[in-house]
Amino acid sequence: MRVLQINAVYNLSSTGRTTTELHKALLEKGHESYVAYSKTNKPDDENLYKIGSLLDCKIHALLSRITGKQGYYSHIPTLKLLKYMDKIKPDIVHLRNLHGNYINIPMLLKYLAKNRISTVITLHDFFFITGKCVHFFSGECNKWQSHCEKCPNLDNGNITWVFDRTSEMFRDKKELLSAIPHLTFVGVSKWTADEAKKSPIAASSDEVMYIYNWIDLSRFTQKDSDLIKKEKGFENKFVILGVASGWGEKRKKVDDFIELAERLPDDSRIVLVGNMPEKIKLPENVVSVGATNSVDELIDYYNMADVFLTVSLAETFGKVSAEALACGTPVVCYNSTANPEIVGEKCGYVVEENDLDGVMSAVNEIKSNGKAYYSEHCIAYAHENFDKDKNIEKYIELYKKLMEKK
Numbered sequence: 028m029r030v031l032q033i034n035a036v037y038n039l040s041s042t043g044r045t046t047t048e049l050h051k052a053l054l055e056k057g058h059e060s061y062v063a064y065s066k067t068n069k070p071d072d073e074n075l076y077k078i079g080s081l082l083d084c085k086i087h088a089l090l091s092r093i094t095g096k097q098g099y100y101s102h103i104p105t106l107k108l109l110k111y112m113d114k115i116k117p118d119i120v121h122l123r124n125l126h127g128n129y130i131n132i133p134m135l136l137k138y139l140a141k142n143r144i145s146t147v148i149t150l151h152d153f154f155f156i157t158g159k160c161v162h163f164f165s166g167e168c169n170k171w172q173s174h175c176e177k178c179p180n181l182d183n184g185n186i187t188w189v190f191d192r193t194s195e196m197f198r199d200k201k202e203l204l205s206a207i208p209h210l211t212f213v214g215v216s217k218w219t220a221d222e223a224k225k226s227p228i229a230a231s232s233d234e235v236m237y238i239y240n241w242i243d244l245s246r247f248t249q250k251d252s253d254l255i256k257k258e259k260g261f262e263n264k265f266v267i268l269g270v271a272s273g274w275g276e277k278r279k280k281v282d283d284f285i286e287l288a289e290r291l292p293d294d295s296r297i298v299l300v301g302n303m304p305e306k307i308k309l310p311e312n313v314v315s316v317g318a319t320n321s322v323d324e325l326i327d328y329y330n331m332a333d334v335f336l337t338v339s340l341a342e343t344f345g346k347v348s349a350e351a352l353a354c355g356t357p358v359v360c361y362n363s364t365a366n367p368e369i370v371g372e373k374c375g376y377v378v379e380e381n382d383l384d385g386v387m388s389a390v391n392e393i394k395s396n397g398k399a400y401y402s403e404h405c406i407a408y409a410h411e412n413f414d415k416d417k418n419i420e421k422y423i424e425l426y427k428k429l430m431e432k433k
Contacts, residue, residue: 031117035127037067065129079104087128095190098132105131140206145429156226158193205231215344216365241418247353268332271301283338329354353409355402371408
C-alpha cells in the first residue's frame with residue numbers, strides 16, 4: 028500500500044506530529060509512505076517532499092489577503108508536486124491542513140479526481156467544509172450548512188483584507204470534492220464528525236467518521252510532579268496549567284486565566300505555555316514560559332500541573348487536554364464543541380461556557396481531593412481512547428477499505 032500525506036507542516040505543532048507519527052508507523056509496518064509538506068524542523072526523514080519555498084508562501088499569503096481566495100495560488104510548486112505524485116503513484120492520498128499559503132487546492136483536487144485516487148481528509152479544523160473558516164463558535168454562523176456568502180468572519184483563519192470570496196470557494200470545494208470517486212472525511216472527534224455531516228460539501232463523500240487524535244503513550248506518562256515543581260521553581264505551589272500555540276487568538280480566551288488569577292490564593296500559580304503577545308499584561312501569579320518545541324519539556328509541564336485548564340470554546344479535538352490526561356493530570360474545560368468528550372468520568376470537570384465561578388469551584392474541588400484522586404482514571408481513559416497504535420490501525424483499516432472499493 029502506497030500512502031501520501033499532504034500537510035502544511037511535518038514534525039511541527041500537533042498536526043505535524045500526527046503526520047510524522049503516522050508516516051513512521053506506516054513505514055515500520057512495511058507500507059510505502061510519503062509526506063509532502065511546506066515547513067519542517069526535520070528535513071532528512073525518509074520519503075519527504077518539500078512544497079515550494081518561503082518566498083512562494085509569502086507571495087501566496089499576500090495574494091490571498093488581497094483577493095480573498097485562499098489556496099488558489101502556488102501554481103508552479105503545485106505543478107511540481109503533481110509531477111512527484113505521477114512518479115510515486117499513491118494508492119491513497121491523505122489530506123490534512125492545506126490552508127497554509129503553499130498549495131493550489133483546485134489543481135490538487137482536480138488531479139485526484141482525474142486519476143481516481145482514493146482520498147482521506149482529516150478534519151483538524153473546518154476549512155474543507157466552509158468557505159474559508161477554520162473554526163467557528165457554536166451558533167455564531169451556520170451559513171456553511173447550506174452555502175457560505177456574506178461572511179461575518181473574514182478575519183477567521185487566513186485573513187481577507189477586502190473581498191469576500193467565500194461563496195466562490197464554497198462552491199468550488201463542493202464541486203471539486205464531489206468529483207473524487209472514493210472520499211472519506213475523518214473528524215478528529217465525534218463532535219467534529221457530527222458537525223461535518225451537516226455540510227453539503229461532505230454529503231457526497233463515501234463516509235463521514237471519526238478517529239480520535241492520538242497520543243504517544245510511551246512518552247506521555249506520569250512522573251514525579253513534586254520533583255519537577257522543585258526544578259522549575261514552583262515548589263509547594265498549586266499549579267494550574269494552560270497550553271496553546273499562541274495566546275493571541277480570540278478562542279483561547281487568555282482573559283479568563285487573568286480573571287481567574289485574581290481569585291486565587293497565594294499558594295496557587297497559573298503557568299501558561301505558548302507564545303504570549305507583548306500587549307497582554309499578566310498578573311504576578313500568572314507565569315508565561317513561552318512556546319516550546321520540546322515534547323519532553325511539555326511533558327514535564329503536564330506532570331508539574333495539579334490541574335490542566337482549557338477555556339477555549341472552539342476545539343475540534345483538544346489534544347493538549349488528552350496529553351494532560353495521559354500524564355495523570357485532571358482537566359477542567361468548558362462544555363463547548365469537542366471539549367466534553369475528551370474529559371472522561373472522574374478525569375476532571377466540565378463547566379458551562381464562560382462560567383468562571385464554575386471553573387473556580389472545579390479547581391477548588393481538585394485541590395481539595397488532591398491530584399492523585401484523579402490520576403488513575405485520567406491515565407486509563409487516555410489509554411482507552413487516545414492510544415497511538417490503536418488509532419493508527421484504524422486509519423490503516425480505512426485505507427484498506429478504500430482500496431477494496433477501488
